[in-house]
Amino acid sequence: MKTLDQIASELAGYDPQALSADGVNSFLTQLVEPVTDIETSDIFNALGRVLATDIISPISVPPHDNSAMDGYAFDGAQLTADTALTLKIIGTALAGKAWSGTVQPGECVKIMTGAIMPAGLDTVVPQEFTRLNGDQLTIPAKVLQAGDNRRRLGEDLMQGQPALQKGEMLSPAALGLVASLGISTVPVLRRLKVAYFSTGDEILSLGEPPREGAVYDSNRYT
Structure with a gap:
């Protein structure tokens, strides 16, 4: 790391008694080194941390074609522009339990x-x-089109693609995304090490006796 004098000698027009805000920032930028140390954090303690590497999705989201609605699934090629469609209900597909039968034309x-x-x-x-009559389902004309209300495999995120990128700050939404991928820990950069100090003849440290014209330091603790 360079010394203060070395940095000052490289700043054009450096005057410690009259530094612009940009000049101060330029000076400080050369004083610090980026944090590169990597830690592993569980997602419960990762809020506000900075991601050290890309998070690559181990699965596709959604992991399969699925229904976006409570309703009835069928082959949309059977829809016609001006005619109602009647189908026979032959089974039920539940979330978390796939239905493995075969659906023929005229069925749903x-x-x-x-x-x-x-x-x-x-x-x-x-x-x-829809309208129901026993196991017969009628779909009126012009209420939907083929492909409606289906979420495709990988529509949100494909397996092997970056879900979050290095350098992102982990927000609640980002951590929710990580959890949705089945990932319990994340690589994060080490936290910054920050020191606070207060100066001034009028500043008293806690525990010192009162003195005329002096005030106790509260900024550092705040």
Whole structure:
């Protein structure tokens, strides 16, 4: 690290009695060295820390095609512009429990938000848009298009892609993203080491007796 005199000699027009704000910043920039030490922190203690390396997603988000609605999943190719569509309900797909049957033309599956889309199905009609008669479901014309209400695999983030980049400050939202990837610890830069001091003839340290014209130091503790 350079000495103060060495730094001062490199600053054009340096005058310690009349430094501009930019001049002070230039001086301070040369006094400090960037923190490069890396620590590992669990996500409960990482709020406000600075990410030391990229976080690469180990999974795709979402991890599979899934439903964005509570409703009924079917092959959207069966929709026509001006005609209602009637389908037979043959099963139920729940969030966290995939439905593994085969859906033929003219059939559909009741599906919950977040449930995996059964093979061959690409469209979900919200349940409030439908009419039911036993196991028969009718979808009125013009209420949706093929592909509606389906979230695709990796739509938000593909496996192997950076989820967060080096240098980002870890906010609550960022840590929520980390948790959604199943990651419990993050690499962070060591915290800065900061010293506080107070100067002035009028400053009293805590524990000193009162003195005329003097005040106790409170800024450092605040």
